[in-house]
Amino acid sequence: xxxxxxxxxxxxxxxxxxxxxxxxxxxxxxxxxxxxxxIKIGIIADLTGATGxxxxxxxxxxxxxxxxxxxxxxxxxxxxxxxxxxxxYEVPQAEDLYRQYVNDGVVAIQGWGTGDTExxxxxxxxxxxxFMSGSFAESLTDPNEAPFNFVxxxxxxxxxxxxxxxxxxxxxxxxxxxxxxxxxxxxxxxVADGQAWVEEKGYDLGYKAYAMPGGQQNYVxxxxxxxxxxxxxxxxxxxxxxxxxxxxxxxxxGLDMKIVCLNWCANELFITTAGADAAEGHMLVQPFAPLxxxxxxxxxxxxxxxxxxxxxxEVGTSWVQGWYVMHVMAEGMRQAIADGAEELDGPAIREAxxxxxxxxxxxxVGDGVVEFSADSHRGSTGTGIYTAQGGxxxxxxxxxxx
Amino acid sequence: xxxxxxxxxxxSYSSELRLRATRAEYLRLGLMLVLLIVxxxxxxxxxxxxxxxxxxxxxxxxxxxxxxxxxxxxxxxxGGFLAVGxxxxxxxxxxxxxxxxxxxxxxxxxTAVVGTFFGLPGLRLKGLYLAIATLASQQIIExxxxxxxxxxxxxxxxxxxxxxxSFLGFEIGGRAVFERQWYVILAVLAVLAVMAARNLFRTGxxxxxxAVRDQDIAAEAIGVNLTRAKLTAFAVSSGFVGLxxxxxxxxxxxxxxxxxxxxxxxxxxxxxxxxxxGSIAGAVxxxxxxxxxxxxxxxxxxxxxxxxxxxxxxLPAVQNAxxxxxxxxxxxxxxxxxxxxxxxxxxxxxxxPFRY
Numbered sequence: 001x002x003x004x005x006x007x008x009x010x011x012x013x014x015x016x017x018x019x020x021x022x023x024x025x026x027x028x029x030x031x032x033x034x035x036x037x038x039i040k041i042g043i044i045a046d047l048t049g050a051t052g053x054x055x056x057x058x059x060x061x062x063x064x065x066x067x068x069x070x071x072x073x074x075x076x077x078x079x080x081x082x083x084x085x086x087x088x089y090e091v092p093q094a095e096d097l098y099r100q101y102v103n104d105g106v107v108a109i110q111g112w113g114t115g116d117t118e119x120x121x122x123x124x125x126x127x128x129x130x131f132m133s134g135s136f137a138e139s140l141t142d143p144n145e146a147p148f149n150f151v152x153x154x155x156x157x158x159x160x161x162x163x164x165x166x167x168x169x170x171x172x173x174x175x176x177x178x179x180x181x182x183x184x185x186x187x188x189x190x191v192a193d194g195q196a197w198v199e200e201k202g203y204d205l206g207y208k209a210y211a212m213p214g215g216q217q218n219y220v221x222x223x224x225x226x227x228x229x230x231x232x233x234x235x236x237x238x239x240x241x242x243x244x245x246x247x248x249x250x251x252x253x254g255l256d257m258k259i260v261c262l263n264w265c266a267n268e269l270f271i272t273t274a275g276a277d278a279a280e281g282h283m284l285v286q287p288f289a290p291l292x293x294x295x296x297x298x299x300x301x302x303x304x305x306x307x308x309x310x311x312x313x314e315v316g317t318s319w320v321q322g323w324y325v326m327h328v329m330a331e332g333m334r335q336a337i338a339d340g341a342e343e344l345d346g347p348a349i350r351e352a353x354x355x356x357x358x359x360x361x362x363x364x365v366g367d368g369v370v371e372f373s374a375d376s377h378r379g380s381t382g383t384g385i386y387t388a389q390g391g392x393x394x395x396x397x398x399x400x401x402x
Numbered sequence: 403x404x405x406x407x408x409x410x411x412x413x414s415y416s417s418e419l420r421l422r423a424t425r426a427e428y429l430r431l432g433l434m435l436v437l438l439i440v441x442x443x444x445x446x447x448x449x450x451x452x453x454x455x456x457x458x459x460x461x462x463x464x465x466x467x468x469x470x471x472x473x474x475x476x477x478x479x480x481g482g483f484l485a486v487g488x489x490x491x492x493x494x495x496x497x498x499x500x501x502x503x504x505x506x507x508x509x510x511x512x513t514a515v516v517g518t519f520f521g522l523p524g525l526r527l528k529g530l531y532l533a534i535a536t537l538a539s540q541q542i543i544e545x546x547x548x549x550x551x552x553x554x555x556x557x558x559x560x561x562x563x564x565x566x567x568s569f570l571g572f573e574i575g576g577r578a579v580f581e582r583q584w585y586v587i588l589a590v591l592a593v594l595a596v597m598a599a600r601n602l603f604r605t606g607x608x609x610x611x612x613a614v615r616d617q618d619i620a621a622e623a624i625g626v627n628l629t630r631a632k633l634t635a636f637a638v639s640s641g642f643v644g645l646x647x648x649x650x651x652x653x654x655x656x657x658x659x660x661x662x663x664x665x666x667x668x669x670x671x672x673x674x675x676x677x678x679x680g681s682i683a684g685a686v687x688x689x690x691x692x693x694x695x696x697x698x699x700x701x702x703x704x705x706x707x708x709x710x711x712x713x714x715x716x717l718p719a720v721q722n723a724x725x726x727x728x729x730x731x732x733x734x735x736x737x738x739x740x741x742x743x744x745x746x747x748x749x750x751x752x753x754x755p756f757r758y
Binding site: 096120121127 | 654
């Protein structure tokens, strides 16, 4: 490059730097006030990825709620316009979708996984977009760290604490616990908190965590390790399909072990995939009441599926979760409009969620009420405990807290 | 253009050593500059974010091409080296408190050191064997950051929050200007990286890399120090990759191991295969092409949703299939990648109306 062209190049670069540091345009934000304008939200869903078995019904439940609320006339006259896309549990894909939604001017986002929710939480905070997701990681409940993330149900850590309390009681206070977890931030989320809980409560429980490699045909090797530990209880923090595989292996090997599933494997899919026989007697810690339990909050779902001709047997707990997480977000929007927000934007929805008091879920979520405050975005600490009996989830305890 | 020569002829040494030989090349360079300047004025925030992702990928792909394309040392450790750059830069800036640009510079040096260490097997191994050895480096680095024993990296959280980029009182702004301000930083760095790499191969060091690639025994016979050349190639390449990793961290404002998996290593290899091995321009084309590919497929699937709904419902699978198909097609039809296709277009016009 000659001297002149080099100089020209440097000059052009400087001009570029100076010119562009000042420029920029607003991404815009959706409005929900006034003339029935739609409220735009973005949904990042896992339909085909590693957690697609529960991600798909969760997404269907969410879209069903939006369909239901729009048929009712929307939120104070504003229909919800949702853009839902599959990200296959890949963090970069989630980031790409997020940026697209922000650019499209959404006012809130429904996400899915722990890894991607964590990866996005800082961006979400600076973009001021309320973000709920299928991740109930404890780190997302602190408004100082994640001011725009809201965790609707008890965290994975709370569920783990409830599970350990139950195990402590069931075993008479002396047992070995093996924690099988998905090998990801989602899986690891409650592991350290569980260990800390055992120490804090002074339980005489052995506690050891094992990562579950994905794509396995069986988990016999892992069960052998748990057996050498002397584990009688296996807490599983994973989705339904691999957990069902563990249940099958326990039955096939004739092992005397009881599974305690947390959230994403505590559902009907676990029972149907494992088979009623293999699932029988295993415990399920599930903060969202399954449809067959028949809480008052299920009535609206029953009416909807009847109207749409959907078979109730196909509506699992993950579907109910999607419905109610969307419901909580919609209630926040409704309150923001009722509070007279000039423009329905992220900060207005956040403010409404933090100040509106309890959102009644008719006994479906946690101990029935989801409530946030400016100090805590942990919506609930209560969770149901169920057992698999005759191919169904049977309630053992409702609203158990750590 | 009227006096386009049928071939490039030099009449002096200085003419032969020029970086750009024809007037058309200067024209294209000018067009590129105009394009770089115009981009932020015409694209919306979403496409700006894609442009920024591309610019980071350009730096990483150029780095990888120095090692694989120019020195012939296959590496599957790209994801790991990106992680080293990202984590070290963030720890130095946010935890130790170094100014961010200085932290990024240290991260580059540190990644170069780590890259050199993992390049040691390259002294004995070649081809597939070296690929497996570098695969080990990817796995080892990923294992260390993923397990994070003692919580040294993430304090048990699994991710590190990164403070918004700021330097000497300047701080990247909010939603409205975020992408555009980053674009300026990334564009300048990407241009510098491309220029540095381009000039590297006009130096003795760069030529020794190519000699090692073409025939290492002959290179040694004419006095190239193989050990030094191979390790320097690993160091230089990893330095570029470390820069890309550090920028990824500060741009996305969070670091987690999920962004630095083996898939990332494969994606970068695909970039340089599709773009053209042993060509800096090729690395740039490849980075652009492979970053845009999934976005274009998604937009296409959305547009064709009414006609071909399966495209949308199976989008990630379709994207993976197209990804694989593109690599296979390039390997069969044009192994020297997009850069060679572009050269053929240029030659066609340069020699026209003659065939050669």
